[in-house]
Amino acid sequence: MSPDVCIYCQVHQPYRVNRYRVFDVGSGREYFDEARNRAILRRVADKCYLPATRLLTEAVRRSGGRFKLALSLSGTVLEQLAAWAPDALDAFRELADAGAEILGETYYHSLAALTDPGEFATQAALHRDAIARIFGRRPTVFRNTELIYDDAIGPMVRRLGYRAMLVEGAERVLGWRSPNYVYEAASAPGLCLLPRNYRLSDDVGFRFSNRDWDGWPLTAERWAAWIAGSGGQSAHLFLDYETFGEHQWEETGIFEFLRHLPGELERHGLRCVTPSELAERAPVGRLSFPTPTSWADVERDTSAWLGNRMQRAAHERLYRIGREVRALADAARLAEWRRLTTSDHCYYMCTKWFADGDVHKYFNPYESPYDGFVAYMNVLSDLEAGLPAAAPWAGVEMAVSA
Amino acid sequence: MRVLMFGWEFPPYQAGGLATATLGLVKGLLRQGLDVTLVVPFPAPAAGSTPIPELRLLSAADVPLRVRTHRIESPLAPYATAEDYVLLAERAAPAPGAHAAGSPYGRNLFEEIERYADAAAEIARREPHDVIDTHDWITFAAGIRAREVSGKPLVAHIHATELDRVGEHGNPEIVRRELAGLRAADRVIANSNTLRHQVIERYGVPADKVDVVHWGVDASAAPAEEPPELPLFDGRPTVLFLGRVTRQKGPEYFVEIAARVRRFVPGVRFLMVGAGDLLPRCIERAVELGLADCMHFAGPLSGAEVDRAYRAADVCVMPSVSEPFGLVALESLRNGTPVIVPRSSGVAEVVRHAFKADFWDVERMADQVVALLRHPELWAELADGARDEIAEPRFGLEEPARRTALSYRRTLADATAVAPAVAPAAPAAAPAPIARMETA
Helix, strand or coil, rough: CCCEEEEEEECCCCCEECCHHHHCCCCCCCCCCCCHHHHHHHHHHHHHHHHHHHHHHHHHCCCCCCCCCEEEEHHHHHHHHHHHHHHHHHHHHHHHHHHCCCCCCCCCEHHHHHCCCCHHHHHHHHHHHHHHHHCCCCCCCEEEEHHHHHCCCHHHHHHHHHHHHECCCHHHHHHCCCCCCCECCCCEEEEEEECCHHHHHHHHHCCCCCCCCCCCCCCCCHHHHHHHCCCCCCEEEEEEEEHHHCCCCHHHHHHHHHHHHHHHHHCCCCCCCCCCHHHCCCCCCCCCCCCCECCCCCCCCCHHCCCCCCHHHHHHHHHHHHHHHHHHCCCHHHHHHHHHCEEEHHHHCCCCCCCCHHHHHHHHCCCCCHHHHHHHHHHHHHHHHHHCCCCCCHHCCCCCCC | EEEEECCCCCEEECCCCHHHHHHHHHHHHHHCCCCCEEECCCEEEEEEEEEEEEEEEHHHCCCCCCCCCCCCCCCCCCCCCCHHHHHHHHHHHCCCHCCCCCCCCCHHHHHHHHHHHHHHHHHHCCCCCCCEEEEEEHHHHHHHHHHHHCCCCEEEEEECCCCHHHHCCCHHHHHHHHHHHHHHHCCCEEEHHHHHHHHHHHHCHHHHHHHCCCCCCCCCHHHCCCCCCCCCCCCCCCCEEEEEHHHHHHHHHHHHHHHHHHHCCCCEEEECCCCCCHHHHHHHHHHCCCCCEEEEEEECCHHHHHHHHHHHCCECCCCCCCCCCCHHHHHHHHHCCEEEECCCCHHHHHHHCEEECCCCCCHHHHHHHHHHHHHHHHHHHHHHHHHHHCHHHCCCCHHHHHHHHHHHHHEEEHHHCCCCCCCCCCCCCCCCCCCHHHCC
16 A cells, blocks of 8 residues: 655745844844845746746646645745735745645744743634634644754644644654654643654655765655655655755756646555644654654754854744843834744754754854854844833743743 | 975974975975985984974085085075075174175075085985985076986975065076976975966966875874963963964955054954064054054964963954965964964865955954954864864875875886986976066
8 A cells, every 4th residue: 555645845934134233233123124135036946936827736736636735834935925025925826725734843943942932822713713714724733943952842733723733753753753643742632743754855855966865866656656665654744845846956956846746645545634734643652752853954953053052042042032022112123023933043043954964054144153142143143232221121022821 | 105205394494384294295205114314404303303203304505516606604494485595694793785686585595506516416416315305496507516426316396485474576496496397396295285386377387287295284283282381371261373474474464453443342352473574664654553562573483382371362364465375374373263264275275264355455364363263153063074084095205205206106116117317407497487477
């Protein structure tokens, strides 16, 4: 028996921070590099979002709904699309209308789940509202930032009303078990967990254009055959959407691959399912995640964002300030602070790039992780300077609670 | 393999990085099992007082010359460049006419170089060797003369060019000598890709003749314990500049950086170590910017004092206008002090755990300094990362020596493949592609 196929893609762009200098603190300089953000968004829209989304919409329609997939779009990418690439936003709407499922996540693609449960709940609610507004529906399956998950996160997501959640199929959690099944969260009964099959997913996400890889060149036919032979009940293939045309350039043949994929899946007897359909199935077992896992790097933990002292210092300072910013009841300031919670800012400070280098370097708008840290901390200094000097935040309730 | 090497500076006679680089290279080559004879212009120190006992050190000053026996009254102290030489010369005998005749440089240096070249020919006749090595323009004449005598292949190490040291308005005589040496050499070894490129583009050396060997430092030479007696170890944040106080090293930018950093870091102190023609201007500018109470001019330091200066500092800033390699960065990192290096330097090509900046971007460097002094997490990540990185073999002495030895072998193979005959040295007045420099 071949497993069913569950394809999900993540669409996200952060608001990259200006190269903020210590001299800019108190100057009123913008925190975010609008020109750069706009240029990057436009480029990605043209190279990836528009062609990939049109291709997939066409595939879903042509298959009569048998080809299925799910997408999650962060609030920060939705805002930027609306502002700078409305054509691409329309394309996503069309794909959703054709039948693609839309998942829930934190609006700001943040690490709040690890640090600030109240803020996490708020950002999840903000995202749910945005999806309802833009796509006219309420997501029932959740994917946390970069698939970050541990036993403490499960109950929070369950409380928000989600029925299932995507997680990384890390060996240290699965042990001998296959990722190709629906599991239940040990810490949150009633919440289904869909572990990513990272081998099959990374064949496309990372290795597709690698000529040193013995799987190269990867055709849709070959991939479908591998999926068919991967066992279990459902293969969870989770990718960055930017894989199509941005991480893997058009010249690599990635769009040809995508174009042939629906037909090849069908030819191999593989049936597509969406995450919400899988959430209806009976879990085969329970999974416990004592420590946080993610889909990043070889470590599959949170070290890409919080692995070094700079990252932890910046992260802790951000959330410390957050209590005071929320207490201000200044919507503009709060939105700025929330844009700073996007996980990418911490990612840019990652110093692991000697081992898993290319991925980090390719996306880093700074010359080095150290320069990324300096700019970010200067922005936080500016934000902090605008706060009442002795805000009695210790006694203030969280502005929004779960 | 027997190497006849012509050096200029060598500890304890030292003015700058050339001495450190030569010492490191010679140490490494000896460890590679090569037989090195180093010729220096100053009187050879008493046995046992050199840093490497097994090195055969010859002094050109001891060679009785048949050709020309011009003894010139000149301060036989070390000098990295003509400018430094002038400073020394002026100190020895203050003469207002030293800057006469359109040249800012004393004549004595060039005469000294000629005398050294005469001695080189004599030494090449006496000393058996397989390959000749030289370091920068100041020793090129010696190398060329030695090759005329022995017919052995000539290797030219290039550490910095006149263009690096002085910019476009360099001394035409020095440029001429650089051209002569680089073109006569059978093989050129540059200490960075940037310098290699420059040698090819600006000096017209064929690309296949130029190798790159990045320098390393002797990790075992770093002192183990903190010297507690130094008054600088009092916990105040300290920012260091270490190098010749000349245009090339950008000391004026350091003063500008200091003025900006001071606005954000209370109690900060700045330490400028080194001597050079821009020192008076730097002092004046520091006073003008109100830095008199926090900027210290330590003058040139040597040996253990240098390591102490690095250790007293929280960050070492190199705003060099030109820095073909930048050994100072490796020395600083070896002492656990993070660095800000020029983006175009050789060291920036090889060190990852460092801030990189353009020499003119004073605000950026000041920003980086402030961040390093304010955020211990940043400091620790940079310092720890760099300490691990600098311990990699590629930053030691073996790797540069191994690659240098490889260049020697390649040169020897080429020489035997073509013709063993004595090739006449290229005419010294070779056409210069750097016409702008000639007219300067």
